Structures are given as C-alpha cells and as structure tokens.
Amino acid sequence: MGKTVLITGACINTGVAIVEKFASEGYNVVFTGRNMEKVHAKEKEYRESFPNVEIFGYHIDSLIDERTVDEASVEKLFADIDARGLLADTLVLNAADQGLGMKVFENPLTDMMKVINTNVVWNFCLSEHAARRMKENGGGNIVFVNSNTAYRAIPDRVAYVASKGGQLGLMRALALDLGKYNIRVNAVLPGMIKTDRWEKNPDFYANVPSRFTPIGDVAVGEDIADAVYYFAAHARNTTGAELVVDGGNTIQLYPIIPE
Numbered sequence: 001m002g003k004t005v006l007i008t009g010a011c012i013n014t015g016v017a018i019v020e021k022f023a024s025e026g027y028n029v030v031f032t033g034r035n036m037e038k039v040h041a042k043e044k045e046y047r048e049s050f051p052n053v054e055i056f057g058y059h060i061d062s063l064i065d066e067r068t069v070d071e072a073s074v075e076k077l078f079a080d081i082d083a084r085g086l087l088a089d090t091l092v093l094n095a096a097d098q099g100l101g102m103k104v105f106e107n108p109l110t111d112m113m114k115v116i117n118t119n120v121v122w123n124f125c126l127s128e129h130a131a132r133r134m135k136e137n138g139g140g141n142i143v144f145v146n147s148n149t150a151y152r153a154i155p156d157r158v159a160y161v162a163s164k165g166g167q168l169g170l171m172r173a174l175a176l177d178l179g180k181y182n183i184r185v186n187a188v189l190p191g192m193i194k195t196d197r198w199e200k201n202p203d204f205y206a207n208v209p210s211r212f213t214p215i216g217d218v219a220v221g222e223d224i225a226d227a228v229y230y231f232a233a234h235a236r237n238t239t240g241a242e243l244v245v246d247g248g249n250t251i252q253l254y255p256i257i258p259e
C-alpha cells in the first residue's frame with residue numbers, strides 16, 4: 001500500500017510545496033481545500049506531475065458556522081480514506097485561518113471563535129480521527145505547521161497569535177498522550193513565507209519588518225516542506241518538538257534594516 005500523508009489546505013502556497021515534497025518521496029497524498037473546483041483542478045495537476053503515487057483531493061471546510069466545527073465532515077473524510085484502502089500514517093496540519101486585520105475593540109467575538117475553532121479545535125478533531133487509525137496500525141505521526149507568532153506577537157492578529165500559541169500546547173499534549181501508541185507529534189514554526197500574497201502586494205512586503213532576518217531572507221514553501229518531511233520521515237526519536245524555520249527572525253530583539 002505504501003505510505004500515505006493527509007495534508008490540509010493544499011491547493012495554494014505552502015500546502016502545495018508540502019504535497020510536492022511528499023509525492024516526490026513516494027508517498028500517496030490525500031489533500032484538502034475548501035473549494036471543490038480548485039480541489040479537482042489541483043488533483044489533476046498533482047496526478048500529472050506524480051503519476052507513480054495515488055493522489056486524492058477533498059473539499060472540506062472546518063466550520064458549519066463561526067461557533068461550530070464540522071465534525072461530521074471530518075468523519076466522512078476519514079471514512080472515504082478508509083474506503084479507498086489507504087491509511088494516513090502522517091497527518092500534516094497546514095490549513096489555517098489567518099485571522100487578518102483583527103482589531104481588539106472592533107471585531108465581534110465570533111471572529112475570535114472562528115479562528116480558534118479552525119486552528120485549534122478542528123485540528124484536534126482531525127488529529128483524533130487520524131490517531132485512532134494510527135493507533136490500530138502500530139503508529140504514525142502528526143506535524144503542525146505552526147508559526148513563530150506562537151512566540152512573538154504581531155499587530156492586529158490577536159486571534160491568529162492566540163490560536164498558534166494554543167496549537168503548540170495542543171501539539172505537546174497530544175505528543176504526551178499518544179507517545180505510548182508510537183504516534184509522534186511535532187511542530188514546524190515558519191516565520192514569513194513567500195506566498196502568492198507577495199506577488200499581489202509587493203510594496204507591503206518590500207518593507208515589512210519581519211522580512212529582515214539575520215540570514216537576510218525569508219522562507220519559500222520548499223523550506224517549510226523540508227522541515228515537515230524531516231519530522232515525518234526521519235525524526236524517529238523526536239516528539240513534542242518545535243523546529244523554527246524563520247531565518248533567525250525570532251532570536252532578534254528588533255530587525256536590523258539595511259541602509
């Protein structure tokens with residue numbers, strides 16, 4: 001049957017690089033996105049690029065509404081994977097609600113709930129369903145694509161920053177509770193990643209302080225994919241660990257902006 005990875009949020013940006021990394025290493029891939037047409041288009045593209053592995057796309061949204069995680073759709077996703085005779089021995093939790101432009105005094109409480117529900121509660125739900133199967137099959141591993149904002153806050157992103165901090169706690173708690181089933185749980189903490197948002201808004205990204213890292217550049221999707229793959233495929237004695245991939249951004253007190 002070979003190894004299979006389930007990767008969330010993989011029709012765009014970092015998720016695409018993660019799919020490409022695992023598929024090129026011979027993993028079967030199940031990936032998710034929210035839009036059915038985009039998922040089908042991406043599935044076709046991935047299958048053409050990687051004809052030697054099985055690749056399936058699912059369209060799934062984390063929520064029924066801001067207050068309610070769609071647990072039934074997670075159950076259906078895993079039942080469909082089972083029906084195809086696949087076992088996701090690696091789960092990569094990449095999808096995230098970015099919670100952009102959130103003002104402490106202006107946004108309704110449901111905006112906080114929406115982000116926390118997607119980034120923490122939905123990821124717990126996916127982890128639980130995946131781990132149940134991994135446990136029956138002798139082990140597996142879960143990798144969170146977290147963020148260095150779990151360590152250091154950024155402005156107007158209160159829900160996102162809180163959710164990424166919560167994710168790290170979730171990662172450690174799962175690592176502790178699932179270790180006895182040979183299930184490892186780890187987190188990659190990117191700093192800024194070059195995504196399609198850089199192309200859409202080059203002036204903003206030319207001057208954003210977090211692009212000025214000690215090594216002088218930010219990550220591309222492949223850098224994050226390599227770190228995720230390291231946890232999944234190589235780090236056999238590592239669980240509950242964090243790997244920061246941010247060009248050294250978090251170690252600075254402030255960015256040194258070149259003259």
Ligand SMILES: NC(=O)c1ccc[n+]([C@@H]2O[C@H](COP(=O)([O-])OP(=O)(O)OC[C@H]3O[C@@H](n4cnc5c(N)ncnc54)[C@H](OP(=O)(O)O)[C@@H]3O)[C@@H](O)[C@H]2O)c1
Nearest residue numbers: 009013014033034035061062094095096147190191192193
């Ligand atoms: N970009 C950065 O600079 C940066 C920095 C630090 C950490 N990170 C982390 O790295 C990961 C990938 O970042 P990215 O910038 O590549 O992400 P992105 O471009 O914002 O894509 C996020 C993915 O999450 C999916 N998603 C969003 N809300 C969802 C929901 N309610 N239910 C289900 N899926 C949902 C999206 O699905 P659709 O395709 O259907 O929209 C999309 O595929 C995220 O966890 C992010 O927090 C990113």
